[in-house]
Amino acid sequence: MQKAGLLLGAGTQAWKSVRTASSRVTRRDPLANKVALVTASTEGIGFAIARRLAQDGAHVVISSRKQQNVDRAVAELQGEGLSVTGTTCHVGNAEDRKRLVATAVNLHGGIDILVSNAAVNPVFGNLLDITEDVWDKVLNINVKATAMITKEVVPEMEKRGGGAVVIVSSIAGFLPSSGMGPYNVAKTALLGLTKNLAIDLASKNIRVNCLAPGLIKTNFSRVLWKDKATEEKMKENLQIRRLGKPEDCAGIVSFLCSEDASYITGETVVVGGGTPSRL
Template sequence: MLKAGLRLGGCARAWRSVRMASSGVDRQKPLANKVALVTASTDGIGFAISRRLAQDGAHVVISSRKQQNVDRAVATLKGEGLSVTGTVCHVGKAEDRKQLVATAVKLHGGIDILVSNAAVNPFFGNLMDVTEDVWDKILDINVKATALITKEVVPEMEKRGGGSVVIVSSIAGFSPFPGLGPYNVSKTALLGLTKNLALELAPKNIRVNCLAPGLIKTNFSSVLWMDKAREDNIKESMRIRRLGKPEECAGIVSFMCSEDASYITGETVVVGGGSPSRL
């Protein structure tokens, strides 16, 4: 009986190996040899996503507005044995967006994955006090630049037979954070952009999905958690009563970019500790 069980176990393992080999997917490296661009990726959520994509086998091109931040992040990830390069990219500048795409194509021959993570929030206060300049800056970077960087990568993804785009929005797109009116509105717009891009790009075999983080402890979100009373108030709305970690967003993005998510497009995944998150 023991020998029969061993034989059956061996057959099952052999069959799994054949099945994985035939699919061309290494289950330990689900993104093996994929090429990924990640914007605003030298710190916080973007950095954690870049690390996870590279750990899962992708060649990752990271970017930031400052060269020293790019150099530091690349050195860290290369020191972990990961395939990561980087370049300066201000997503609000057309020439920088083109250069980011050109860098990936030159280094790796194409693009399979785009994670659009760049965002700004230069304002905290009442919505009626927001100036036109602030509205322009937030919508230009958070919404328009996301649409335009996607436009840049689509032709390269088509050459590869398809691809995956993940747009980083926020739970604030569903349930606004106090004092962050324009930012909240921009993140709601990204939910709609995801739906529209998914519809238009599906015939090109390009999937578009969205990540909506809740309150994740990063430098970017510090305006919400540096004040203990405000942090405690936000925690009260969560089922899991703590702030999230950037790494808790990264695995979801890797999944959305993998073949395991091949039948998913136009969807938003909330990583928010159980906070209310639907319109």
């Protein structure tokens, strides 16, 4: 009886091993062999998105304004066995945008995915005190550059039969925060840019969607969680009583870039922990 039990246990264990191995072999990488560009992707939300796209099978080209940041991020992701390369790119510079696109094409033969994540917020203060040069900088980087780099990748996506664009906006586009006027306005503009691009690119089989993160714990948002008291106060506004992590955004972006989202375009997904974003 004891021997039979041992044999049964061994058989069960062997079956579990076979089943586990089989699940690994048959696991579908939703972005297998896709080529993705992710701007501002050496830390925070952009870095988490780049990592997830690569984990899901894509060849990812990351970018940042500083070479040392690119080198560090590429080394970390390649150390995880992921297909990631990188180059410097200031998205407000037309030549840099062209070079970023050319890098992906030269390395991988084309582009299937664009995630436009770059943004700046250089000032904090009353909207009527904002100078013209600040308005120019915020709108140039946060809005115009997104439109221009999308324009740059469209011909490459057409060669591949289509593609997916994800624009990173913010919950501030729905629920403005005091002191961040130009940033709020720019993020609201990205909601409209998403819908307009979705209309214009649908005939080219290019889908355009938007991610609107809430309070995600990154260096960019540090002023909103700089000490424990401030962080606890911010949590009071959330139905999910914690601040978001960059990884909370990454899976949504991968989904929007995959065939599972093939019938979704012109939409915005809010990842905000239950913030009342549409008051």
